[in-house]
Amino acid sequence: MARIVYQEMKQPRAFFYGLVSLHAAVIAVGLAAAYYMEHNGHVVTGMNNQIVWGLPHVFAVFLIVAASGALNVASISSVFQKLDYKPFARLSGLLAVSLLIGGLAVLVLDLGRPDRLIVAMTTYNFKSIFAWNIYLYTGFVVIVAAYLWTMMDRSAAAYNKPVAFLAFLWRLILTTGTGSIFGFLVAREAYAAAIMAPLFIAASFAYGLAFTILALITMCRSMESMLMTDEVVYKFRSLMILFILAVLYFTAVQHLANMYWAKHQGVERFLLLEGGVYTAVFWIGQILIGSIAPMAVLAYGPMATTRWGITLASLLVLVGGIAHMYTIIIAGQAYPLNLFPGMEVSSSFGDGQVTHYMPSIPEFLLGVSGISIAMLLAAVAILFLRFLPKPETVVPNA
Numbered sequence: 001m002a003r004i005v006y007q008e009m010k011q012p013r014a015f016f017y018g019l020v021s022l023h024a025a026v027i028a029v030g031l032a033a034a035y036y037m038e039h040n041g042h043v044v045t046g047m048n049n050q051i052v053w054g055l056p057h058v059f060a061v062f063l064i065v066a067a068s069g070a071l072n073v074a075s076i077s078s079v080f081q082k083l084d085y086k087p088f089a090r091l092s093g094l095l096a097v098s099l100l101i102g103g104l105a106v107l108v109l110d111l112g113r114p115d116r117l118i119v120a121m122t123t124y125n126f127k128s129i130f131a132w133n134i135y136l137y138t139g140f141v142v143i144v145a146a147y148l149w150t151m152m153d154r155s156a157a158a159y160n161k162p163v164a165f166l167a168f169l170w171r172l173i174l175t176t177g178t179g180s181i182f183g184f185l186v187a188r189e190a191y192a193a194a195i196m197a198p199l200f201i202a203a204s205f206a207y208g209l210a211f212t213i214l215a216l217i218t219m220c221r222s223m224e225s226m227l228m229t230d231e232v233v234y235k236f237r238s239l240m241i242l243f244i245l246a247v248l249y250f251t252a253v254q255h256l257a258n259m260y261w262a263k264h265q266g267v268e269r270f271l272l273l274e275g276g277v278y279t280a281v282f283w284i285g286q287i288l289i290g291s292i293a294p295m296a297v298l299a300y301g302p303m304a305t306t307r308w309g310i311t312l313a314s315l316l317v318l319v320g321g322i323a324h325m326y327t328i329i330i331a332g333q334a335y336p337l338n339l340f341p342g343m344e345v346s347s348s349f350g351d352g353q354v355t356h357y358m359p360s361i362p363e364f365l366l367g368v369s370g371i372s373i374a375m376l377l378a379a380v381a382i383l384f385l386r387f388l389p390k391p392e393t394v395v396p397n398a
């Protein structure tokens with residue numbers, strides 16, 4: 001057993017303030033992009049009547065999925081009693097809330113009519129998974145906030161274990177709900193599959209851990225502190241390899257199952273072989289950059305067990321994660337709806353044709369601003385509240 005002392009960020013270097021300023025600038029540009037799209041309408045974007053969820057939705061879902069996984073380090077320490085991860089539990093919870101807020105901010109700003117959110121908050125159709133997600137997202141913020149309170153206030157320490165179990169269960173339910181948004185859409189052949197829920201859970205583990213690692217590396221650079229010791233690097237390296245393999249496994253099961261079903265063979269041929277840019281995003285972005293490359297960095301070569309190695313691997317995993325969401329969300333909409341099974345469909349409206357989508361710059365800026373919103377929230381909290389462990393005070397209990 002050990003006693004861990006937490007602290008605010010002490011004497012941050014110019015590097016930290018530079019990152020904060022950069023994120024603030026990106027947020028300002030993202031808000032300007034949201035205003036431009038809201039004022040002129042979605043005609044200025046690459047979206048159309050076939051692809052109604054564009055690049056901002058890719059970033060929003062990516063951040064929401066990563067938020068669930070960011071809580072993984074805290075869950076490992078509290079639920080599974082792995083005390084080696086306890087020094088980073090508070091930061092894990094903070095990143096979980098920040099990433100979710102960043103993702104939801106992009107989602108709201110991409111509605112076209114943000115005031116319509118009031119309708120979603122006051123009128124519920126419980127046959128829709130979207131209505132359930134309102135409760136899942138707000139509940140996640142409340143539960144993780146309570147979890148952080150039990151970690152930071154000694155008077156609430158007795159409630160830490162039950163709240164930790166509730167947070168762990170809720171994060172699984174939340175990611176299941178997010179994956180089910182696509183799994184329940186039977187009209188889209190690329191979506192309708194029960195495997196979407198476990199696939200999103202596995203993906204959340206990898207993306208959340210990548211954000212946690214990068215946050216710790218940034219804190220080390222900002223404070224000249226060795227939060228990422230060799231032991232921590234080794235443990236996170238093993239977890240990352242395991243999570244990447246899990247995502248690859250569920251991705252393979254998803255596509256193999258679809259290829260077995262005759263009615264899904266067309267969409268699988270489109271995604272894996274004939275989809276042009278969508279096929280390239282899948283094989284190059286998701287599989288090569290997001291899976292094979294980080295595993296190669298972590299398993300072989302001189303950087304396998306170094307901070308530079310795990311930093312590079314985490315960045316590759318996040319790039320691959322955005323490619324993964326792009327493949328699911330954009331490519332899934334680009335493939336034409338099967339309106340009349342067994343019949344060829346064509347019309348002046350574009351029925352029966354693959355939809356081409358080119359994201360606009362405002363869409364990209366709005367999506368990236370979600371990451372900056374999450375990172376800026378986390379940075380401000382770290383600057384003023386005790387989220388970071390003080391390495392030299394981790395001593396055996398008397």
